[in-house]
Amino acid sequence: MAQIVRIAIDAMGGDFGPSVTIPGCALALDRQPEMRFLLVGDEKAIRAELDKFPRLAERSELRHSDVAIRMDDKPSQALRYGRRVSSMWMAIEAVKKGEADAAVSAGNTGALMAMAKICLRTMARVERPALAGLWPTLRGHSVVLDVGASIGANASHLVDLAIMGSAMARIVLNIECPTVGLLNVGKEEIKGVEEVKAAAAILRESNLPGFEYAGFVEGDGIGMGAADVVVTEGFTGNIVLKTAEGTAKQIAAYLKAAMSGSLLAKLGYLLARGAFEDLKSKMDTRSINGGVFLGLEGVVIKSHGGTDSVGFARAVEIGYEMAKSDLLNRIRDTVALAHQFESGSADPTNPQEAAQ
Amino acid sequence: MAQIVRIAIDAMGGDFGPSVTIPGCALALDRQPEMRFLLVGDEKAIRAELDKFPRLAERSELRHSDVAIRMDDKPSQALRYGRRVSSMWMAIEAVKKGEADAAVSAGNTGALMAMAKICLRTMARVERPALAGLWPTLRGHSVVLDVGASIGANASHLVDLAIMGSAMARIVLNIECPTVGLLNVGKEEIKGVEEVKAAAAILRESNLPGFEYAGFVEGDGIGMGAADVVVTEGFTGNIVLKTAEGTAKQIAAYLKAAMSGSLLAKLGYLLARGAFEDLKSKMDTRSINGGVFLGLEGVVIKSHGGTDSVGFARAVEIGYEMAKSDLLNRIRDTVALAHQFESGSADPTNPQEAAQ
Structure with missing residues (x-):
């Protein structure tokens, strides 16, 4: 039996949010069927996209978040309003809690780095x-x-x-x-x-x-x-x-x-x-x-903010490969x-x- | 009457010396006939190449130098053995003395920069x-x-x-x-x-x-x-x-x-x-x-060390354009x-x- 790899997705990250991230996950799933997804973000917005991809819907869990990190905020600002409650944080946190093997976000790089460091911590000796x-x-x-x-x-x-x-x-x-x-x-x-x-x-x-x-x-x-x-x-x-x-x-x-x-x-x-x-x-x-x-004490993948679903799918697959290869x-x-x-x-x- | 522009060439500079610099000057002259050249370097080596380009020979003056700056030397080393006597220095010096409107070298960048600074000096307020x-x-x-x-x-x-x-x-x-x-x-x-x-x-x-x-x-x-x-x-x-x-x-x-x-x-x-x-x-x-x-208080052009005669000709032409446009x-x-x-x-x- 193939090894299941669970990916937490900051569905709201990037310039286009769920309209890119959800089709991206669907594409990645086509190529790597042993993936499962935890999709974090505005439930309504995600659901609207997810309805188009029944196979992905079957293999995904949704987790609602009201807060999306803006692309141009400083890390300190992002942390102020997004710590614990944003889709970005919650995706990373799923890795920390062992609910996911990797987190993927196309959001603000500085905020992602800061949240990942605080939530997951830096590896010993690094x-x-x-x-x-x-x-x-x-x-x-x-x-x-x-x-x-x-x-x-x-x-x-x-x-x-x-x-x-x-x-x-x-x-x-x-x-x-x-x-x-x-x-x-x-x-x-x-x-x-x-x-x-x-x-x-x-x-x-x-x-x-x-x-x-x-x-x-x-x-x-x-x-x-x-x-x-x-x-x-x-x-x-x-x-x-x-x-x-x-x-x-x-x-x-x-x-x-x-x-x-x-x-x-x-x-x-x-x-x-x-x-x-x-x-x-x-x-x-x-x-x-x-x-x-x-x-970091966890796998976090940063996708380009301006990429399309093909590009986002590739970032998801990299998360899959990194988690799978330990x-x-x-x-x-x-x-x-x-x-x-x-x-x-x-x-x-x-x-x-x-x-x- | 077209304005004559005089270019001093460090004929020994670059990975290939006169076998690239001299044909390069000939090419540049074909395109910009109002150039005159001061070719500095080993006279015998330059002459051997120059014989193939009678038109360039007609418009060039030779100035012998025994010393060529090595590509990998530190600027301080290059200055120690090459100050005043190297083909690189002498080409720059021709600009300082008003014998040339621009100097072109494919030699060691650090040495060229150091020699140009010492010989020509930095512009006021720069x-x-x-x-x-x-x-x-x-x-x-x-x-x-x-x-x-x-x-x-x-x-x-x-x-x-x-x-x-x-x-x-x-x-x-x-x-x-x-x-x-x-x-x-x-x-x-x-x-x-x-x-x-x-x-x-x-x-x-x-x-x-x-x-x-x-x-x-x-x-x-x-x-x-x-x-x-x-x-x-x-x-x-x-x-x-x-x-x-x-x-x-x-x-x-x-x-x-x-x-x-x-x-x-x-x-x-x-x-x-x-x-x-x-x-x-x-x-x-x-x-x-x-x-x-x-x-700098003078026009100095640095050519890629590894370029061929087509590339060197372009560097010579840039010297020409810069001098001509004041x-x-x-x-x-x-x-x-x-x-x-x-x-x-x-x-x-x-x-x-x-x-x-």
Whole structure:
């Protein structure tokens, strides 16, 4: 018998609420029938959508909430009116209570991060959570983090990102010992900000288990697949991710214009339509929608706020995959191993350090 | 009679030296016949290439240098062995001495920046120079800066970037009052790092002349042309630029694979070849090669180190355009106007401030 995975959905999150989230869940269920849903939000609004998807309705429980978190509120504001009572909070809380294996929201990133931290707590030995994304590369996919959970990071945060990112890569890329690179402005050791250089020194010298440090990766190295895991702080990570998505959309617009420019181009397009469809699906940013919060005591997935049901379905499936592959324990193990290793390799002549 | 523009070339710079720089100059000369060249570097190596381009040879002067700056040296190292005697320094020095209107190098960015600062000096009232790039957008082009001259920036540096970028945009985009945006992780005022928020407050409240402040721009807004000038500090700027270039290359690889996948695709490609050529030229990063140093007392252009002669020619042409459009005086005027405006708009009841 297949393992049932229960997903809690913040049905009100995102730019479009239930009109995207509910069809998204239905799509995800079509592909992964062993899912069950807890749909949190305005019951009437959800029911109106759910009526169109009887199969999903059968496998879903509804939980009413009057409060939806607004997309532009500060985390502190969102917490003031949304703690305990909002659809976002209640979806996360279902994970904490063991009623769901993962929570998915397309809502306000800052609020989601703040609520998840307060409700689920940060994992032992992890200073702060991160948001990780999947990045399509010429070699397959890479895990890129932090794509916007925290702004700024010191060397020790960056090392945490390397450790957590490698745990996620082991699951999604199915690589036992992934390579980890630090995003930087050049490959040479002298380049970049101090925090990145300091993190590089730690990763190089500590030789942590579970991944292989691959040095600095430049912006154009991400898409080439220069490392399985690419680590950067959240400000640069968020901008870089959106820039790549924007560039893909821009080129898609060029392509469309070029292919409808002349009769010959149109004819060529018709003949090569299958190839164009392949290309389109490769360039479809919806297929990689769904950032994974790492370092929390529970699986929480952040979907793009502006995505459609296809994109939201993908975020739901990522939640399913993470829960099913036991992401939390994998991260716990990797973090524990790294810390064990760090203290094991500490100078034994220094009892204070060795005792840590 | 056309105006002669004299370009000093660091012929030894870049990954390939004279075998790229000399054919690059020849190409640029074909398109802009009113250029004259001062070619600096190993005379024998330059001569061997120059012999293939008699027209360029006729319009060029050679200046021998034994010393080429290595691509991976720290700026301090490069200065130690290359000050006064390297081809890079001598090309910049020709601008200082008034022998050339612009210098172009594909060499080590850090060394070029350091030498240009020492040899040419920073403009009055500009705290530090920046490197600006042209970014193709769905609306045309935008100026993006800083793409790697300095790592980190405080609010006042970011405001300087806005002022200098708008001066460059006025020339290259031919817009009298360009819009200026600050690169950030969201459009809302509460988002981002402190320096960016502080710069936003200054730009919003001071209402500086010569450009219009357009708020925050997210990563995917750059390629959409959300602002004529996009301002960010050099670490993020450099990574973002390379990421976009990498994404374009990645999609080009997908496209190539798709179009050679089946017989129909190949046939379609043949029919639509004209359209594909258009697309290819739109995606060709060589066409935007050439970063412009802003805020120096002289025009210095940085070419990608790994570019070919087509890309190098473009960097030479950018030097030509900047010198011809009197970039320096335009920046000087814009900076002066901004400072005049800042002191003019200061509170007159506060004599200390008003007297500044």
